[in-house]
Amino acid sequence: MSNQELIDLLNQDLANEFAAIIQYTTYAAKVTGPFRPELSQFLLAEVADEQGHAKFLADKILVLGGEPTTQAASVAPANTNKAMLEAVLEAENRAIIGYTQRAEQAATLGHKALSLDLEDMIRDETRHSEEVSKILDGWNL
Numbered sequence: 682m683s684n685q686e687l688i689d690l691l692n693q694d695l696a697n698e699f700a701a702i703i704q705y706t707t708y709a710a711k712v713t714g715p716f717r718p719e720l721s722q723f724l725l726a727e728v729a730d731e732q733g734h735a736k737f738l739a740d741k742i743l744v745l746g747g748e749p750t751t752q753a754a755s756v757a758p759a760n761t762n763k764a765m766l767e768a769v770l771e772a773e774n775r776a777i778i779g780y781t782q783r784a785e786q787a788a789t790l791g792h793k794a795l796s797l798d799l800e801d802m803i804r805d806e807t808r809h810s811e812e813v814s815k816i817l818d819g820w821n822l
Contacts (some may be wrong), residue, residue, distance in 0.1 A: 682786055682789065682790060684745055684746065684790060685747075687745065687783070687786055687787065687790060687792075688742055688745050688746070688747035689747075690779075690782075690783060690786065691738055691741060691742050691745070691747070691783065692738075692742060692747065692749065692750045693754075693779075694738055694776075694779055694780070694783060695735060695738040695739060695742065695749055695750050696750050696752055696753055696754040697754045697772070697775070697776060697779070698731050698732075698734045698735040698738060698776075699735060699750075699752070699753035699754070700753045700754040700755065700756050700772070701727075701731040701734075701772060701776070702728055702731045702732060702735065702753075703753055703756050704756045704757070704768065704769065704772060705724045705725065705727045705728050705731065705769070706724075706725070706728060707756070708724050708759065708765040708768075708769065709721045709722075709724035709725045711759075711760075711765065712724070712762050712765065713762065714762060716762075720762060720766075723812075723816075724765075724769070727809060730805055730809070734802055734805070737798065737802070741795055741798075745792075756768075757771070757772070763817070763820055766813055766816055766817055766820075767817065769809075769813050770810060770813045770814060770817065773806050773809045773810040773813060774810055776802075776806040777803055777806045777807055777810060780799050780800075780802050780803045780806060781803055783799050784796045784797075784799035784800050784803065787799060
């Protein structure tokens with residue numbers, strides 16, 4: 682793997698973080714029902730973490746000699762609260778897989794600090810995933 686390949690993959694991760702910001706923001710507006718205030722707040726609370734991840738990735742892409750993307754990945758359409766949470770869970774789990782791979786790739790290329798920072802992002806995304814899983818586990822009660 683080359684530095685350019687790592688930059689390209691980090692740009693895909695950045696596009697996914699932009700999509701997560703859009704996803705959380707729009708889903709927070711779309712939730713309905715008796716738990717709308719709680720679900721809306723839960724979703725909006727995640728936006729700041731995703732923005733932090735996006736800023737970090739953009740900075741690292743520049744440090745590595747690349748140009749950060751300005752395009753977001755696509756956001757899964759969802760029209761029910763449960764479908765929105767399932768889409769969020771899927772996106773978080775994809776992020777965990779991607780950042781795990783990226784941390785290993787960065788370490789292989791000798792970017793130890795980047796690898797460690799990506800491990801922190803894995804922790805953040807894992808916590809997001811666990812919280813959404815807990816909500817979905819009790820959904821049919």
